[in-house]
Amino acid sequence: MTRLKCVKVCFRHAIVLLFLLSVAFIFKLSLSPQTCFDKQVDLDRVKQAQMHASRVLKEECHPYFAKKVMNRLFNKKYSTNLSPFIRQTTVANSSLSKYTPPFGFHKYLSELQDILVLMPKYDLPEELKSKQCKRCVVIGNGGILHGLQLGHILNQYDVAIRLNNAPVHGFSRDVGNKTTIRMAYPESATLSNLDYHHTDLFVAVLFKSVDFSWLQAILKNESLPLWIQLFFWKQVADKIPLNSKQFRILNPLIIKETAFDLLGYPEPRRKWWDWDKNVPTLGIMALILATHLCDEVSLAGFGYNLGQPDARLHYFDNQCMTEMQKQYMHDVAEETKFLKKLVRGGAVKDLTGGIHCEFCKDVNS
Numbered sequence: 001m002t003r004l005k006c007v008k009v010c011f012r013h014a015i016v017l018l019f020l021l022s023v024a025f026i027f028k029l030s031l032s033p034q035t036c037f038d039k040q041v042d043l044d045r046v047k048q049a050q051m052h053a054s055r056v057l058k059e060e061c062h063p064y065f066a067k068k069v070m071n072r073l074f075n076k077k078y079s080t081n082l083s084p085f086i087r088q089t090t091v092a093n094s095s096l097s098k099y100t101p102p103f104g105f106h107k108y109l110s111e112l113q114d115i116l117v118l119m120p121k122y123d124l125p126e127e128l129k130s131k132q133c134k135r136c137v138v139i140g141n142g143g144i145l146h147g148l149q150l151g152h153i154l155n156q157y158d159v160a161i162r163l164n165n166a167p168v169h170g171f172s173r174d175v176g177n178k179t180t181i182r183m184a185y186p187e188s189a190t191l192s193n194l195d196y197h198h199t200d201l202f203v204a205v206l207f208k209s210v211d212f213s214w215l216q217a218i219l220k221n222e223s224l225p226l227w228i229q230l231f232f233w234k235q236v237a238d239k240i241p242l243n244s245k246q247f248r249i250l251n252p253l254i255i256k257e258t259a260f261d262l263l264g265y266p267e268p269r270r271k272w273w274d275w276d277k278n279v280p281t282l283g284i285m286a287l288i289l290a291t292h293l294c295d296e297v298s299l300a301g302f303g304y305n306l307g308q309p310d311a312r313l314h315y316f317d318n319q320c321m322t323e324m325q326k327q328y329m330h331d332v333a334e335e336t337k338f339l340k341k342l343v344r345g346g347a348v349k350d351l352t353g354g355i356h357c358e359f360c361k362d363v364n365s
């Protein structure tokens with residue numbers, strides 16, 4: 001190429017690049033989130049929510065209750081004997097290699113073996129496991145938790161499950177400070193050491209190839225090669241301040257059951273240009289995990305009130321409900337319908353009333 005030609009071509013490229021950059025900039029501006037600031041929480045609602053939650057805890061705990069109701073609601077589609085976490089003996093189960101992650105471990109069994117040798121435990125801690133009747137609460141990240149001051153009640157559950165990077169530090173009045181299980185994938189694991197307590201179980205949800213590499217690096221206390229870090233869509237934690245005895249891997253058959261059997265989502269198909277909306281949110285996975293893990297299950301901080309665009313999306317930041325409309329990975333309407341079925345059917349109790357409110361005066365939400 002002659003020098004002149006190059007100058008021309010390069011100039012054209014520069015113009016195109018400049019154009020693309022400005023489009024990206026305008027696009028980013030239009031996406032920058034609106035903020036939703038504090039609104040006074042109705043004191044009556046605070047009192048009613050607290051009374052409702054205390055009442056739920058005062059009732060006698062019934063062994064196998066959640067499983068029985070799930071079985072009644074979903075019949076054979078709900079399996080009553082799925083182990084919550086992966087252990088070396090379950091790896092041989094052929095159902096695990098039927099699907100690729102997150103619904104199975106097809107093509108990843110050897111990566112999985114390499115990780116499992118680094119994980120000495122695969123169950124709940126003994127003192128919990130041996131408990132006759134366990135109560136789980138799944139604490140979602142919903143703004144509906146904000147101001148309800150349910151923390152001291154949530155702390156009384158045997159098992160408290162938290163999701164992703166949900167902060168505890170600074171929010172314990174509303175969300176408690178007990179964490180039995182924190183469920184996350186690499187990008188969603190919190191970068192803040194303050195939100196881990198040495199007794200937490202870190203339950204990893206593995207979606208893609210590099211997630212296995214990440215978990216292995218965390219367990220070995222090694223840093224991830226730079227080129228692997230490029231495959232994550234945001235910065236991932238390079239340390240989780242927990243002992244390797246505290247790590248578990250969510251059984252992908254629970255994700256498979258949640259998606260295909262209970263929600264009725266389509267099984268994966270080969271599509272290159274689009275996703276099937278067939279991956280449930282972590283919140284729903286956690287709830288189904290809880291039914292397998294515990295005898296009774298409650299949820300708090302669930303429900304997106306899309307009809308109230310200026311409501312808080314999360315209990316811990318100023319994002320508005322409208323942000324929820326910008327996500328394409330999950331089928332929020334379908335999940336809400338599913339949650340209503342679980343709450344109305346009695347399989348789980350909704351402590352904050354965002355799905356189906358049993359304590360609200362206008363019982364129509």
Ligand SMILES: *[C@@H]1O[C@H](CO)[C@@H](O)[C@H](O)[C@H]1NC(C)=O
Pocket residue numbers: 079081082090093094095253
């Ligand atoms: C394998 O998984 C299936 C489906 O969850 C389960 O029904 C079966 O009991 C498992 N088999 C073994 C040997 O663990």
Ligand SMILES: *[C@@H]1O[C@H](CO)[C@@H](O)[C@H](O)[C@H]1NC(C)=O
Pocket residue numbers: 177178179197
């Ligand atoms: C939770 O807070 C209480 C009271 O401040 C404290 O005694 C307890 O140690 C905390 N628990 C955890 C797991 O941080």
Ligand SMILES: *[C@@H]1O[C@H](CO)[C@@H](O)[C@H](O)[C@H]1NC(C)=O
Pocket residue numbers: 221
């Ligand atoms: C992990 O590695 C760092 C150095 O990168 C070291 O300071 C730390 O003690 C190690 N932690 C464990 C638990 O081995």
